[in-house]
Every structure is written in structure tokens, then in C-alpha cells.
Amino acid sequence: MNKPACNPRLAVYPGTFDPITNGHSDLVARAAPLFDRVMVAVADSSSKGPGFSIGERIALARLALADLPNVEVRGFDCLLAEFVEEVGAGVIIRGLRAVSDFEYEFQLASMNRHLIPQAETLFLTPAEQYSFISSSLVREIGRLGGNISDFVHPAVQQAMRQRWHKGRTSSNKQPETEGDYHA
Numbered sequence: 001m002n003k004p005a006c007n008p009r010l011a012v013y014p015g016t017f018d019p020i021t022n023g024h025s026d027l028v029a030r031a032a033p034l035f036d037r038v039m040v041a042v043a044d045s046s047s048k049g050p051g052f053s054i055g056e057r058i059a060l061a062r063l064a065l066a067d068l069p070n071v072e073v074r075g076f077d078c079l080l081a082e083f084v085e086e087v088g089a090g091v092i093i094r095g096l097r098a099v100s101d102f103e104y105e106f107q108l109a110s111m112n113r114h115l116i117p118q119a120e121t122l123f124l125t126p127a128e129q130y131s132f133i134s135s136s137l138v139r140e141i142g143r144l145g146g147n148i149s150d151f152v153h154p155a156v157q158q159a160m161r162q163r164w165h166k167g168r169t170s171s172n173k174q175p176e177t178e179g180d181y182h183a
């Protein structure tokens with residue numbers, strides 16, 4: 001099957017989103033008006049030992065981004081470059097919260113340029129109040145019963161509460177759907 005041509009009006013925003021935070025959502029909201037379509041690509045990242053399954057992460061991202069009509073959430077478990085090529089996106093979006101993000105992001109962007117030269121990486125910065133949020137901090141605060149309402153969508157907060165405070169077992173499943181999981 002022929003791969004679609006690279007479309008500069010279609011952007012992919014990849015990440016592990018474990019879970020999606022208001023910082024991620026802020027970035028997607030900034031990207032959405034710049035493109036015809038933004039595809040939030042949830043990486044399997046099983047080697048990172050994520051706290052939420054890929055199906056849960058996709059479902060939570062869909063709930064958090066439901067207000068943005070030109071945004072779609074999909075999962076992937078291959079190379080990002082392969083995924084971007086397959087969907088025909090011309091742009092990869094990444095967020096820069098602080099100078100400390102730069103080194104890793106520069107490496108990632110350079111490697112992706114090598115793997116898929118037809119796609120450009122575009123960096124956006126989140127609003128100031130989100131510059132210190134990270135998914136692992138949110139998970140830790142949620143796990144210890146702290147207030148995460150300023151950092152995540154209510155659906156994420158509920159999922160965290162169910163996971164860590166109802167019986168305190170990770171077998172308490174929350175979001176329902178697996179979503180379309182790109183293989």
C-alpha cells in the first residue's frame with residue numbers, strides 16, 4: 001500500500017502521556033489552531049513501565065482533549081518516525097518547559113530528522129503555570145493522596161483516585177476503552 005504524502009497541515013504530538021496533564025493539554029490547545037489536524041500519539045513506552053496501560057492513557061487523553069474538534073488521539077508501538085510516515089504528517093510537535101528539556105529534545109529531534117527528513121520538529125512552550133508539571137510528579141502526588149486538581153483533567157484525577165485509593169491495588173481498572181491501538 002502506498003504511504004500518504006507528507007502533509008504540513010497535519011501534526012503529530014507524541015509522548016507517553018502517563019497520564020496526560022494540563023501542561024500537555026495546554027500545548028495541544030496551542031497547536032490545534034495552527035494545523036488542520038493534530039494527532040496526539042500515545043507511545044506504548046512499555047520499557048518505561050508506565051503507571052497506566054496504553055488503553056487507559058489513550059482513553060484519558062481523549063477525555064481531556066474532547067473539546068478540541070481537530071484533535072485525534074491514537075496509540076502507537078513502533079518507531080515514531082514510522083508512525084509519522086504512515087499517517088503522512090509533516091510536523092512533529094514537542095514541548096519545551098525549561099532549558100533542562102532542551103538537550104534531550106534536541107537529540108530526539110535530530111534523530112527523527114535523520115529517520116524521517118521530510119518531517120520538521122516544531123517546539124512549543126506551555127503556559128508558565130505548567131512549566132514545572134511532569135507526569136511522574138503528578139503520579140507521585142496522586143499516589144500519596146495529594147491534591148492534583150490544578151494539574152490534570154477531572155477524569156484523570158478520578159482515575160488516579162480510583163487506582164490508588166480504592167483498595168490501593170493497581171488491578172482497579174478505570175477508563176473503559178482501549179481505543180484504536182496502532183500496531
Ligand code: COA
Binds near residue numbers: 022027081
Ligand atoms: N506539560 C507537562 N509535562 C510535560 C510536558 C508538558 N507540556 N511536556 C513533557 N512533559 C513531561 C512528561 O509528563 C514526562 O514527564 P515524566 O518523565 O515525569 O513522565 C516528560 O516530560 C517527558 O515525557 P513525554 O513528553 O511523554 O516524552 P517521552 O520522553 O515519554 O516520550 C517519545 C518520548 C514517546 C516521543 C519517544 O520516546 C518516542 O518517540 N518513542 C517511540 C519510539 C521511538 O521512535 N524511539 C526513537 C526516538 S528517536
